[in-house]
Amino acid sequence: MARAPKVFTWSDGFHRYTVAATSRVKALEAWETDRDLFKEGVAAEAPDAPDAKAALAAPGAVIRRAEGGLKSAVDKLPKPKVKKVDIAAEAKRKQALAEAEAELEAAEVEQRDAEAELERRRRALDAEAAALSDSWTTRRSRLEAAIRRLRPR
Secondary structure (H helix, E strand, C coil), X not given: CCCCCEEEEEECCCEEEEEEECCHXXXXXHHCCCCCCCCCCCXXXXXXXXXXXXXXXXXXXXXXXXXXXXXXXXXXCCCCCCCCCCHHHHHHHHHHHHHHHHHHHHHHHHHHHHHHHHHHHHHHHHHXXXXXXXXXXXXXXXXXHHHHHHCCC
C-alpha cells in the first residue's frame, strides 16, 4: 500500500509554495531545489496550510500563491528597538561635557597668557641686546679712537 502524501510548504517572502508529497525529499524534488529548506527552517509540514486541499488533490504538483510582496516581507521584519534614555546618565554626560569645555577654555586662556608673557620677555631681551650692542659700539669706537691717538705715526 502506498504511503499517504503529507502537505509541505515554504515561502520566499513573495510566494508560498505548497506540495503534497510522501516525504520531505520528494517535496524538495518537487520544488526543484538543491537546498535543504527543512534543515534551514524555511520549509515545514503544514497539514492546515491554506492550499492543503489543492495540493492533496494533485500530489507532486507545486501550488504557488502570491504572499503579499515586498511590503508584507518588510512588515514581518523585527521592529527596531527604541533606546530608552537614561536621564541620570544623560545628565552626567552633559555635566562631563560642560566640565571638559570649561577646562579647554581655561587651557586656551592659559596658553594665550603664556605666549603673551613669552613675547614680552622676547621684546625685553631684544631691547637689552640692542642696548648692549649700542653700548659696545660706542665703547669700541672710543677705545679704537684712543688707540689711534696713542699710536706713533
